Amino acid sequence: MRAIGVFDSGIGGFSILREIHKLLPGMPIHYFADQAHVPYGPRSLEEIRTFAEGVTRFLLAIEAQLIVVACNTASAAALHHLRKVHTMVPFVGMEPAVKPAAQSSRSHKVAVLATPTTFDGELFSSVVERFAQDVEVIKITLPGLVKLIETGEVDGRQTDNILKMHLESVIADGVDTLVLACTHYPFIIPSIHRLFGSKIKVIDPAPAIAKQTSRVLRRMANKIESGTPAKINYYSTGDPEALANLALQLIGIPGNPCAVHWVGMNEVQDKP
Ligand code: DGL
Numbered sequence: 724m725r726a727i728g729v730f731d732s733g734i735g736g737f738s739i740l741r742e743i744h745k746l747l748p749g750m751p752i753h754y755f756a757d758q759a760h761v762p763y764g765p766r767s768l769e770e771i772r773t774f775a776e777g778v779t780r781f782l783l784a785i786e787a788q789l790i791v792v793a794c795n796t797a798s799a800a801a802l803h804h805l806r807k808v809h810t811m812v813p814f815v816g817m818e819p820a821v822k823p824a825a826q827s828s829r830s831h832k833v834a835v836l837a838t839p840t841t842f843d844g845e846l847f848s849s850v851v852e853r854f855a856q857d858v859e860v861i862k863i864t865l866p867g868l869v870k871l872i873e874t875g876e877v878d879g880r881q882t883d884n885i886l887k888m889h890l891e892s893v894i895a896d897g898v899d900t901l902v903l904a905c906t907h908y909p910f911i912i913p914s915i916h917r918l919f920g921s922k923i924k925v926i927d928p929a930p931a932i933a934k935q936t937s938r939v940l941r942r943m944a945n946k947i948e949s950g951t952p953a954k955i956n957y958y959s960t961g962d963p964e965a966l967a968n969l970a971l972q973l974i975g976i977p978g979n980p981c982a983v984h985w986v987g988m989n990e991v992q993d994k995p
Pocket of ligand 1: 731765793907
């Protein structure tokens with residue numbers, strides 16, 4: 724059976740992989756982390772589009788039948804382009820979950836946590852325009868946090884300091900809902916609740932993305948295996964062994980580490 728391709732700059736897409744695997748345990752998955760280039764957040768939209776195109780071509784070459792862009796930054800930079808270029812391939816992408824946040828906020832003040840590039844993309848302005856007419860939307864980038872989470876540090880002192888520095892004052896000012904618009908951030912939900920109390924509402928889009936993935940697969944008339952857990956491959960342009968170990972530690976899903984590397988700016992190949 725062919726596989727689902729899931730990609731991110733690093734381990735952020737694990738938050739999406741965890742939900743897809745829960746929903747479709749029999750589905751083989753190629754997880755791809757472009758750790759040679761992580762973090763994507765401070766890079767330009769053009770550069771990220773080039774990487775996303777290279778990763779997509781690699782995933783298609785290893786027979787991914789559906790691609791989940793499990794990265795808000797890459798979705799902001801490249802989703803539109805990927806759909807235009809690969810017209811036969813179904814893509815599932817990330818969109819900041821501003822709509823449910825606007826609907827559930829009692830204070831009418833929500834904060835979106837994302838990378839600078841996600842805020843720069845058209846997708847963000849479009850969701851705010853469509854769904855957040857009656858609420859105040861505060862944009863928050865959390866510099867340094869993606870790099871920390873990449874090392875597996877999801878609840879240490881440094882993580883706490885970044886969260887306190889950027890969230891304390893907005894929460895004190897009445898923000899009652901946080902939108903996680905970076906796939907690395909679901910791993911710090913326990914820290915958010917420990918620091919700011921369980922009343923603060925945190926919106927994690929991962930379960931909705933997994934449902935959407937399953938819907939798209941069904942539409943493709945795919946036979947979805949639901950029996951024994953399927954094989955997961957962990958591809959990294961950095962250190963695939965470390966990637967597979969972190970997957971086990973953070974989401975409890977074992978898999979096969981696979982080394983790949985960039986040849987030039989836009990082509991990924993297996994590492995000999
Ligand atoms: N996980 C990513 C996102 O959803 C990318 C973070 C980064 O590489 O800066 O935006």
